[in-house]
Amino acid sequence: MTQPTPSQWSLLPDEPDEPVAPDPLVQAASAALRSRDGHFYELTGQVNQPGEPQAGISERWKRFFAAGGAAGWQELSAKALRVQRRVLDDGASYNVHSDAPPLPGEGAPLARHWPLELLPMLIEPDEWREIEAGIVQRARLLGAVMADTYGERRLLKEGLLPASLVMAHPQYLRAMHGAKPPGGVHLHVLSFDLTRCADGLWWVVGQRTQAASGLGYVLENRLIIAQQFPEAFRQMAVQRIAASYRDMMQSLMRLSPAGERSRVALLTPGPRNETYFEQAFLARYLGVTLVEGADLTVRADKVYLKTLAGLERVHVLLRRVDDTWLDPLELRPDSILGVPGLLQAARAGEVVIANAPGAGWLESPGLTAFWPSVAESLFGEELKLPAIQSWWCGEESAWRTLRPRLAEFVVVATFSSSSTTHHFTPIVAAELSDEALRDLAERIDADPTAYTLQARVKPTKQPVWVRGALEPRVAVLRVFAMTDGQGGWTVLPGGLARVAPKRDPLADAWLSIQRGSLSADTWVMTDGEVDATTLLAPRLQAADLRDVHWTVTSRAAENLFWLGRYTER
Template sequence: MNHDAPDSLFDELSPESPGDWALSLSVPADEGHRDELRQPPSAGGEGGGGLSAPWASFFEHIGADGFAELNRRSENLQRQIRDNGVTYNVYADASGQERPWALDLFPMIVPPQDWARIEAGVMQRTRLLNAMMADLYGERELLKQALLPAALVQGHPGYLRSMQGVRPPGDTWLHIVAFDLAHGPDGRWWVVGQRTQAPSGLGYLLENRIAISRQFPKAFAGMKVQRLAASYRALMDGIKAMAPEGENARIALLTPGPYNETYFEHAYLARYLGLTLVEGHDLTVRDQRLYLKTLSGLEPVHALIKRLDDEWLDPLELRSDSRLGVPGLLQVLRAGNLLLANAPGSAPLESSALLGFLPAISRHLLGEELALPSLATWWCGESAALREVLPLLKDSVIKPTYPSSGLETAMGQCLNPRELNEWSGRMARHPDDYTVQSWMPLSQTPTWSGERLMPRSAILRVFALADGPQSWRVLPGGLVRLAPRGQLMASMQRGGSSADCWVQTEGLVDHTSLLQSAPSTLALAHQKRPVTSRAAENLFWLGRYTERAENSIRLAQIALNHLAGEEPSSRPLMAWLSAAARENSLVLPDVPGAEQSARVFARSLMAGLSPEPGTPLAGQTYSVGFNLRALKAAAAQVRERLSQEHWNLIERTEAEFAHDCADMATDAEYGTAEALAALQNASELLAAITGAQTDRMVRDNGWRLLSVGRHIERLITLSRALALGLEHHCVHDPAGFEALVALFDSTITFHALYQQRRDMVALIDLLVMDRDNPRSLAWVVQTLRSRLAKLSLSAMPQDAALAMDLPDPDTWVLADLSNWQRAPDGQRSWAELAELLDDCEASAGALSEDITRLHFSHADRGNQSLGA
C-alpha cells in the first residue's frame, strides 16, 4: 500500500468536516448504478451528491483524523484474517487450493427503514418456500393446478422421490434459508436468487463482523448496529425444540471435510455453536437411528446441520459414489428419528427459473402479494417465454435451470453478436436447460483502495433462521459479496471479496453473546465434546508425526554436524549414523554409508530432506519434509480441535521448511550450513508445536491418544537407536557416546549429573532407567501406562490390559542391564539390555496395532486414516 498517498491528498485538500474528507477522496459510482455512499437525487433529478445519512454518521464517528489511520487499519485487518486462518478456496485462483479470505475495510450500511422492508420480505418468502416444500412432497397441488411446471420439479435432478410423504419435525423443512438481494437504482431491494440445500456464509459473516467492529469500535457502537448472537442462539433453541430428544438432543454439524472450499466456516461454526463437527464416516445407522462413532462406542445423534448438498447425503438412495454421506440416513429421517437441517429435497427451490412463478404461488398458498420483488425471470422451457426473451438476451443474464448441470452463467452485455447467436441456438435446441433473468445494475458500495474510496458492485446475502416450528427470524446482517472493480458479477468463487453488513436499529441493541453464556452444570456435562473415532485416529497420528519429525530433525542435525566437522569422525560413529539414517528414511537404502563416503552420504541426506512431491525421491524417502507434510495433513483433519495459533505454527513449519529446501535445490553452491539452518528453524517451530500440544489442548481422550501416539513413536525410535548404538559399538567411542546422548536430547542433563563420565552404567541410568527424564525409556513406558489407564476409565476398559503388555520398569535392574559379556569379535555386548530394547520396540509396535484395532478399525473404509 502507498501510505504516503492519503497524506498527500490531505495536504492538497482542506475540507471542513469528515464527510467532506470522504467526498473529496471518493470516486462516484458508475453510471446507472445506485451509489450507496451518496444521497440519491430527488424525483426530479435534482439534489443528491452529498453523503447519505448512514455514511455521514460513519465518517463523523471516525473523525477527520481517522482517514490517516485507514491504511493502518487495513493492514491490521489483513493481519487478523491471516492470523485467524480464515481461508476460502477460489476456483479461479490457480496459485493453490486456499487463499486468505478477502474482506474489505468498510461495511455495507443498511438503515432501519430499508431493513424493515428486507426483513418482512425475507420472512414472507421463507414461509412461502417452506409451504412449497410441504406441497411438493405432499399433496402436490401446485403441480395439479399448473402453478409450477412438472419439468421444474419432478424433472429436476434434485427432486427426491424418496422424500414423498415425509413430514419433518415441526413441519419445518427449511431451518436455514439464504436470499441474495440487490439494491436497485430505484432504491428497492430485489431478490436475485435463493439457497436452501446448504447455504454458506453464516460463519464468514460472523468472522467479518468481529473483524470489522474491532477496526471501528466507536462507529459500531454509536450507530446502533444490531448484534448477531441472539439469532444464532435462536437457531439452536429452535432445533432443540423440534428435535426428537428436545432439550437433551445431541446436535452435530456435517461437513464434507477439510478439502471443501468453505471448511473454515464449518469448523468455525461448530466451535462457535458448541457442536460436534463430523464427516460422513463418523456416523453410522443402526435400527433406523443415527449414531456417532466415538472412543466410548456409539452415541446417538438427534439433529444434524448439514453443509453438503442433498445428492451426497446417502449413497444407498442417492449418489452411490458418495463418500461424504451416511448409508441409511434417509431411512432414519423417514422413521422420524432425526431432525436434518435442512430437510433433503429442496434443490428445485434453488433454480433461478422458480423466481418467475413465485408471485402466483404466493397468492395461492399465502393469499399475499410478494413484498420483495424478484428480477424478471423467464424459464425457456415455456415456448412463449423463449420467444419473448430471445430478443432481450443482450440486456439479460443467461443461467442454467439446473445448477448441477455444469452449464455456465453468461452476461449478455459481455457477448458479441456471434456469441449471442450461438447462445440462442443452444437455447432453442435445449430450452428446458436455460433460464434468462433481466440484468439490473447492482448498487455500488464504497471500499478502501489504499488511497481513495472506490465503488464496487455488491450483492447482499440475508439469512432466515428457524427459531421454532414453522417460525423464523431474519439475521440482522448478512454476507456482502463485492465484484472486482469493473466486473458485473459478485462471486467469491470467481475472485470477488466480501464486506460486513451493518444493520442499524431504531430500538435497543441486543447484547446477547454465545461466548459469555454460563450454562448450568447439567448443560456443561451434556456439552462435553465426544471424541469421534476419526478424530481420535488423526490425533493419534498427529502425535506420532510430531514426534517422528522431531526425531528425524535431531538425527539429521547430529549427522550433518559430524560429517561437516573438521576432525574426521570415528568409523563406529559413522556406521551408527548411517544405520540410524536408513532406519529413519533420511537416505535411500542403496546410498553408500558415511563410513564409506562421508561426502556422498551428506549430499544424499540433504537432497532427501524435503523432496518435491512427484519427484523420484519423494516416493522413496520419508524424511523431514514428508513427516511435516503428514503432520499437517493429520492436523487438517482435526483442525476444529486445535487453537488457531497451533494450526498456524503447523502451517508455518511445513511451508518454511519446504521453502528453505526448495531454495537449496536451486542453489548449486548450497552446503551443510544452509541445511543446518533450515533444520534449526524447523526444530524451533516444532518445539512451539509441542508446547501447544502440551499446554493448549484440553486433556480429553483425544489428547490422551495424541500423547500415546507421541510416546509410542518415541519408544520405537529411541529403543532402536540405542540398539543400533550397541550393535555398531559407537557407545565405546567418545563422539559416538555423545551423539547417542544428543539424540535422546539429554546432553545437558547427562553432563550435569555425570560430568565427563562416559561409561555404560551412567548411560543406562539416564537414558533407560531415569523416570525423571522425559527422554528415558522408563519415563516413556511409565507415561504410556498412565495415559492408557485414564483411557480405560472413560473409553474402553481394554486399554488397561494393553498397558500390561508393555515392559514394566519396576522390574528393570540397573546392575543387570549394565552387565556385559565379551563377544566373539572381542567387543563387549549387553545381552540383557539388548533384549530389553528389542522388547520395548516390539511392544510399542504391537500397542499401536492394538489401539488401531480397538479404537479405529470399526470405522468403515471411507475413514481417512493418515497413518503410515
Template sequence: MVSLFQSQSQSQGSFDPGEDCAALARDLASPVIPGHWDELRGGVSDGGAGAPLAPLWDHFFRLLGSGGFDSLSARQQQLLQQIHDDGVTYNVHADAAQAVRAWSVDLFPLLVDSASWKQISTGIAQRAALLNTILADLYTGPQRTLKEGLLPPALVQGHPGYLRALHGHAPPGNIWLHIAAFDLARGPDGVWRVVNQRVQAPSGLGYLLENRILISRLFPDAFSHLKVQRLAASYRLLMDTLLRLSPGGVGSRVVLLTPGPYSETYFEQVYLARYLGITLAEGSDLTVREDRLYLKTLRGLEPVHVVLRRLDDSFCDPLELRPDSMLGVAGLLQAVRAGNVLVANALGAGFLESPAVQGFLPKLCETLLGEPLKLPSLPTWWCGEPGVCDAPMDDLRAWVIKPVHAECGFEPTVMASLDYGQLPAWRERVQSSPALVTLQQYQPLPHVPVWSNERLAARAAMLRVYALSDGRGGWRVLPGGLVRTAPRGGNTVSMQRGGSSQDAWIITGDAVDSSTLLPEPMRPQDLINHHRVVTSRAAENLYWLGRYCERAEFSARLARITLRALSGDDDLGPAVCDMLDQWCRSTGLVEKEAPDLRDNPQGFEHCVVRGLVPGQHAGGIVQNLQALGHAATQVRERLGGDHRQWIASATALELLPTASRREELQSAQALRGLEQLTEVLSAITGAQTDRMTRDDGWRLLSIGRHIERLLLLGQALAVAFRSGAVHSDSGFNLLLALFDSTITYRALYQKRLEVPPLLDLLMLDRENPRALGWVAQTLRARMARLPGEAADKEALIALAPDPDDWHLPELCTHTQELHYTWLDLALTQSIDLAWRLSDEISRRYFAHASLPDRTLGGY
C-alpha cells in the first residue's frame, strides 16, 4: 500500500518522501479511544482518524528518509535481532511457562517537547527535594510533619517501610534520596500528573539506556535533527555525587547490590553496573566485619564504601529487618549507623512509596518548602482518616483502589473495569479495613503511537522519569525516561503482564549535551596490576559450573556406553556387569533401588532410560543439567551469548521424546538424545576452553572441571580393576571408551589388550587430557596461578595428587588374585585428596574462613 502511494505521487511529479510519510502517518494511524490523550495528534481523542499530527511527530515522520514507511518493518527486524544479540531479557514471574523473555521495545520513541519537559522537570525536582526533606524531618529532625498533622502518624509509623532502627541516623550529606523515580501520565486535559513514586530502589535506569542505544541507532537522522537531549551527564552526576559523599573518598569501591538472577530486572542491573563501571554484587558477595562492609573476592576481602542498591529495605539486613531474607547482608544497618558505608538510596524511605502519601503532598510542600506543588498528583485519599472516603464511596467506579502497602493483601484494582455486581464486596472491604485502603481518582492513560504487526497503532502508556541528587541540595531530572506501554486493548501498564516499553526523547531548544561517561584515557602505567574483580560468589558458581559440565559430559558418555553394551550381542560376563552396575549407581544414572544388572539386565536398562526423563529420580544426567543451568544463571554476565545459548539448549533438550512409549524403541531413542546432548556439551566445553578470558574466574572453572574429572575417572578406574572387569576384552574396551581414549590406544598398541600400556595411557600420559597424570598436572598448574601468598598456594597445591609419585612398575604390581595394591592406593589417595582440595578451595576462596589479617585491607 505504501509503495503504491509513493509510486502514484511520483507519477504526478509531486513526490516528497518526507511530506508523504507524514501524510501516511496521519491517514494510517489507528484512532485512539475517545477521552484519552492522543500523543500522536497532540490532543484529546474524539475517536476519529485523520486529524493532523502534532508538530514533533510530523517532523519525525518527515525524517524517515527515502525508505519511508517501507523501511519500518526492516527496522523492526533489526531491533528484534539486536535485542537477541545483546541478550536483553526480562524475568516474567507472572508467566510460569516463559519465566525469561526477551525485552520488549517498541520501534517509536515518545516525543516530549521542551515546554512540556520544562514543566515536568521543574515539578519533579521540587518533589524530590520535598521527599528528601520529609525523610530528614522524620528521622533526624523535629518530626514537624507528625506534630503538625501534616502526615498522620498511623500512616508513617504504622507502615512497615518506616525503620525505627535508623531513627536519629543521618546519611552522608543528609541526602536520603540519590535517585527518585516518578510515574507520570498525561490526562485528557493535556496536564502531566504523578501517579506513583518509587524511592527505595527505583528500577529502569539500565533499560532506559538500552532503549536509547537501540532506538537512536534506528533513527539517526531524526535523533540528530530533532535535537534530542543526551543522558550521559546525568549518570556521571550520580557517580560523582556518590564518590564525593562516600566515607572512603574519591577512590572508594562502589557496588550495585542486586537481588540476583531471579530478579525481574536482572539484565538491567548487570547492564547498569557495567555502564557505571562498578561491581555487581549479591548479598552473599558481601560481609560485615567490625562494622565495616567488605566484598568477598578471590583476592581477599576488599572494603566497600558505597552501595547502590536494587534491593527493597526489608531484605537488606536479615539481622535487624526481615530475618528470612537470603538477599541482604547481616550487619549492614550497623555499618550504616557507624558511618562506614553510604547506601543509596538510604534505608527507611519505603513508606513514601505508599499511594496514600500523595494526598498529603500539596500541604507538605507549602509548609516545608514554602511554595505550592508545581506538578499535580492524581486526586488521592487515604481512607484511614474518618469520613474522608464517604463521598468517593458513592461513585466507586470513578476510582482506583490501591493498598497502602504491599502487605495489605490485595492488588491495585480499577473499579471501572469491574461489573456493578462486584462493587458491594469492595465497598465492604474499604469499610472494614479503611486504614489499608487508598482511593486514587481514575484517569484514562494517554495513548502513544506504536509499530505493531506492520501497522501504526496506539497503546496506553505511562512515563517514568528520574530525579538525581547533586549532593548539595540540588536535583537534576534525567532528560529522558522509560515509557511503559499496556498490551493491546489494555489500560493498565504492567511489564509482567505483557506490556512493552519505549524510549523517551526530550527535545531541547538549547545545545545538546555532549558529555560522556567514558573515563580519561588510560596511561600504560595505569594498566600495571590491573585485573577484573572476581567476587567469591561468582568464582564459586564458575567453579561449580565447571564441575557440573564435566559431570554432565561424563554421565552422558557413561549412559551411551551402558546402553550400547546392554543392547549388543556380546556376553558381558559377571565382572563387566558388576563394573557397569557400580559405575551407573555411583554417578546417579540409576537409583539405588534399581535391580542388579547381573540378575536383571532388561530391568537395569529400563532404569537407565527412565533416568533420562525429568522427574523420574533425583540424580543422574537430568539433575546435572539442571544444576549446570542454575550455576550458569548465577554468572550470566560472564558468559558469551553463544555460551549461554548452548547451556540453555542443553538444559532444555528432551533426551527421550515423550511420544516414545514402546519399550523396544526407548533405548534407541535415548541414544539419539544422548548423542545430541554430547554435541551441545562439546560446544559448551569449546566455549569455556577457547572463548573465555583466562582470569581468576576462568581458572576456578577449569579447576572445578579437573577436580571433577579426577574424581570420576579415578573412581571408574578403581572399580574396573577391583571388579576384575579390566581383564576381559569387553571390560577393557569399555574402560577405554569411558576415558575417551580408544583411538589413541589403538594407534599406539593396536589390539594388545594389556594392563601396562593401559595404565601408561590412562594414568601417566602427560599428553592425554583424559589421563589422571595430565589432569593432576594441569590442576596443579591452574592452582599455582590463583591469587594469594606463595606459601598459601604451596600448601594448597600440596593437596593435589603429584603424578611424579606414580611409577608404572609399581602400578602394575599385583598379587596372584590380580589385586593391584599400589594402583589401588594411588587411586584411593588421589580421590581423597581431590575431596580435601575441593573443601579447602571453598574455605579459602568462597567462605573466607580464618583469613589472615592482611586480607582486611589494613583495617
C-alpha cells in the first residue's frame, strides 16, 4: 500500500487493498486542519496555536469518517444535496424578520429554508457527563432562584442579587409574586448555550428560561442527519433523544391537576413567529394541540379550548409566547397573542404553564457574575460549568473601572425587551472606530443599567462542508434540561448546534439563525446501552383514521368556512 503524505493520512480510513490517491477532497480537508488561530477545533480535538505543528484528526472524527469507508468522502457532496432536498420536502423553515419597522400593510416575515449543516457535532461520553452534571446544577439553581424571587426574596434582601437589576427587568412580573405553581415547579424546560473555549472546557454563554425554543429543530436535524450516516450513527453508539421528550411529557402530566387525563396544548404566537415550523412540528410529534391565544378562554380560573363541540378543558400549556404578551388583561393591553385571565388561572393553580410566567428575567446577561455567589449561598457548591465573564454596567464601580478598557469587550443588552436596547445587536467594541467607541461609551453613560460587558472569547470551531471542502466555523451548542416534576432534572443527550455561515468577527460574540447562522445535529456517544425509545407514529391506515377523534377549534372552522365561501365565489 502506498504511504500517504502528511497532507493525506489524517482523513483517510485504512483501506489496505486500495492505493491512496491524492483526492482533492482530502487536500481540502487537510487545508482546514491547518487553521492556527487559537480556537479549539473539534476536528483535531485541540487548540491550533500559531507556530505549532499541524494537528491530526481526532479519534472521534476518524471513527465517523471510517464508518463510511473510502467511498464516504466522495459521497459527502451528494449527501449535502440530499439534506437540502429533505429540508425542502419537510417544509422546514425559519421566519426571518427585519429590524426595520414595517411600512403600513407590510411587515410579513421572510420564510427561509431551515439552514442545516451536513456534519454533526460529536461529543464523547466522558465529556458529556461533565456537561450534564453542570447543566443539572445550573437548572437546580435557576429553579431555586425563581422560587425565592417570587416568594421570600431572601436573595434580594441579602444583596446576593441586585434588586435594581431584577425588579427593573421588563420580564419580572410583579403580578406573579406569591404565586405557587402546581407542585411548586416554576421551570420545566430550560436551554443553555455553550461553547468550548481555548482552554478545552465548555463555557456557558447564555440561557433561555421563558420559552426554550429549539426542541422541534433538534428533532428535525436528528431525523435528517442520522439517515445520511446510518453506519456511523450505529457504530458510534449515538444516544437517542426520544426518551427525553417522553419524560418531559410525563413530568408535565405528573404536575397537572388532572394527571394522565390532562389535555396538553402548545401555545404559539402564530405563523408569523420565527420558529413557527418547529412549534407545529413539535406539537405533532408530542401529540398535543397547537393553539393560538384566540383559541383559548378562561372561565372561573380554568383554561378552556374553544371547539365546535364546545369548551374543552386545558390542563397544561407549553408556551412559546414571551412573558409580557401572555395576558392582555394584566400585562400588555395591546397583545393579541395571549389569553385574557391566564395569569389568574396560573395563580389559582388550575393550569400548568411551562415555563411559569415571569421567568424571562433569568435570561439577563447582567446576572451572570452573580450566579457563583448565589450557588454558594443556596447549595454550598461551586458551579461546575464556568460562564463567560460579564460585568453589569449598572454597578457603578464596575463601569467606572472598565470604561477606559471598553475596546476589550463585547457590549450586550441587559434587558432583552427594553425601549433603550430594542433590537440591540451585540457590539464587538474592538471593531469600532475611535469616534464610534466614544459614542458607545456616552450611550452607556446615559443609561448604564441597560448594558452589560462581556469578555471576548474564542469559541470552538466545528467542521462544515462548504463547496466540496471542510472549513472550520465558530459554533455554539444549545442543550436542553427538563424537570422530572419531583425536584430532579435530566438533560437531553444531544442539542442544537449553531454554526457561523462565514468567518466574521461578530460570530465570536453572537450566533443567531436570524442573522444567517447554520444549524447542526449533535451526537452524544454513550459507553452504555443505546436507548431504543421512539415516539414516531407508525404509518397510518384508513382504519386508523376512522378511529381518530379530531378536535376542530372554532377559529379554524371559521377560517375554513370563509375559505370555502370565497373559493365558491
